[in-house]
Amino acid sequence: WQSDGEDFEAFRVYKGRREGEAIFRCYKAYRKHLQKYIDWLNETELSQNDERLFPMMSRGMIPAKISRANISTLKNLLKKHDLPFINTSQLRNTRINWLLRKTSDLNLTAEQMGHTKEVLLRDYLRPHHQRASSEIIEFHNLIDPTTLAPGPGLCVDSHQPEPIVELAENAPKPDCISPEGCLFCEKHRDVMSSEYCWKLASHLQLKRLETNLYKPSEHNHIHPGNLVIDRIKLKLKAISDGSEIRNTWVEDAQSSIRSGRYHPTWDGYIRLLEVMV
Incomplete structure (x- = not known):
């Protein structure tokens, strides 16, 4: 663990889509939970079969290193109980838009999320009615001569x-x-x-x-x-x-x-x- 202000740098990895190195960070408040989970992986020797953070195992305990993640079981379970399925991309999108609204800083948000400003605006930015309302009010206050x-x-x-x-x-x-x-x-x-x-x-x-x-x-x-x-x-x-x-x-x-x-x-x-x- 390497401290980086309020966060910890977990590891760095090259991302082809980004064409550069990406840093994966962990909030300080999350460290004890994540470390406990990593210790459990080591104790059960699951990490020996698959180096991924969430290793995939078949019923015969044969590592599925090249297998794609299959979450159909989870989807079916949530559907059975009339619960919405929120995938990781939706969570990431929500976090990016929340951070952008809180900071109003496009450069900071892009840096924290590991994207360029262009990618952030093109693929992640979503309209928000409260922000739009405040911007409309601000606009009228600026141009209203009364x-x-x-x-x-x-x-x-x-x-x-x-x-x-x-x-x-x-x-x-x-x-x-x-x-x-x-x-x-x-x-x-x-x-x-x-x-x-x-x-x-x-x-x-x-x-x-x-x-x-x-x-x-x-x-x-x-x-x-x-x-x-x-x-x-x-x-x-x-x-x-x-x-x-x-x-x-x-x-x-x-x-x-x-x-x-x-x-x-x-x-x-x-x-x-x-x-x-």
């Missing part, structure tokens, strides 16, 4: 506000600071989710309470909050008209507001205004 906006929803170009066409004079101006300003920005994007509808509906309730406290002056009879209310209503209606499930989101959000359950973003502000009103 960022969190100060207000509800997302922003596709942070710190580059652009007012919507025909912006009302008293409407909040987009400035990447005010949550209300985001609602009147061309860079703002809605999010198709029940949580977003709840957040919009809570924002709507906040602005209603604000306008109830407003006392109009002689020069300004329209509170900017009324424009925000109209804008949020317009967004909720557009979402509701989109599909049946989206309509359910809006209805559930409105029901939550009526029952006094507000989105955490606006809950504290709403509770304070309710006391003042």
